[in-house]
Amino acid sequence: MLNGYGLERPPELEWTLTFYRVVWSVMALHWEHEADGDWFAPHLDAINADLPLVGLS
Secondary structure, X not given: OOHHHOOXXXXXXXHHHXXXXXXXXXXXXXXXXXXXXXOHHHHHHHHHHHHHHHOOO
Protein backbone atom coordinates (compact mmCIF):
# COMPACT_ATOMS: atom_id res chain seq x y z
CA MET A 1 0.00 0.00 0.00
CA LEU A 2 2.74 2.49 0.89
CA ASN A 3 5.31 1.03 -1.53
CA GLY A 4 4.56 3.63 -4.19
CA TYR A 5 5.59 6.38 -1.77
CA GLY A 6 8.94 4.82 -0.90
CA LEU A 7 7.94 4.40 2.73
CA GLU A 8 8.64 1.40 4.89
CA ARG A 9 5.97 0.03 7.16
CA PRO A 10 7.21 -0.46 10.70
CA PRO A 11 5.73 -3.44 12.59
CA GLU A 12 3.47 -1.14 14.60
CA LEU A 13 1.92 0.25 11.43
CA GLU A 14 1.53 -3.22 9.96
CA TRP A 15 -0.29 -4.32 13.13
CA THR A 16 -2.51 -1.21 13.06
CA LEU A 17 -3.48 -1.71 9.41
CA THR A 18 -4.22 -5.39 9.99
CA PHE A 19 -6.31 -4.60 13.08
CA TYR A 20 -8.20 -1.98 11.04
CA ARG A 21 -8.97 -4.65 8.40
CA VAL A 22 -10.34 -6.95 11.11
CA VAL A 23 -12.55 -4.21 12.55
CA TRP A 24 -13.76 -3.15 9.09
CA SER A 25 -14.52 -6.77 8.17
CA VAL A 26 -16.54 -7.27 11.36
CA MET A 27 -18.49 -4.10 10.61
CA ALA A 28 -19.06 -5.19 7.00
CA LEU A 29 -20.25 -8.58 8.25
CA HIS A 30 -22.75 -6.81 10.51
CA TRP A 31 -23.99 -4.59 7.66
CA GLU A 32 -24.32 -7.59 5.37
CA HIS A 33 -26.40 -9.37 8.00
CA GLU A 34 -28.58 -6.28 8.53
CA ALA A 35 -29.22 -6.13 4.77
CA ASP A 36 -30.21 -9.82 4.69
CA GLY A 37 -27.28 -10.39 2.39
CA ASP A 38 -25.43 -13.58 1.67
CA TRP A 39 -21.83 -12.36 1.27
CA PHE A 40 -20.66 -13.65 4.65
CA ALA A 41 -17.86 -15.95 3.50
CA PRO A 42 -15.48 -13.26 2.15
CA HIS A 43 -15.78 -11.27 5.38
CA LEU A 44 -15.24 -14.33 7.55
CA ASP A 45 -12.25 -15.36 5.43
CA ALA A 46 -10.69 -11.91 5.84
CA ILE A 47 -11.25 -11.97 9.59
CA ASN A 48 -9.83 -15.48 9.96
CA ALA A 49 -6.77 -14.58 7.88
CA ASP A 50 -5.95 -11.46 9.90
CA LEU A 51 -6.74 -12.54 13.47
CA PRO A 52 -3.48 -14.46 13.96
CA LEU A 53 -1.52 -11.43 12.71
CA VAL A 54 -2.90 -9.24 15.49
CA GLY A 55 -2.65 -11.91 18.18
CA LEU A 56 -6.35 -12.59 18.50
CA SER A 57 -6.61 -16.12 17.16
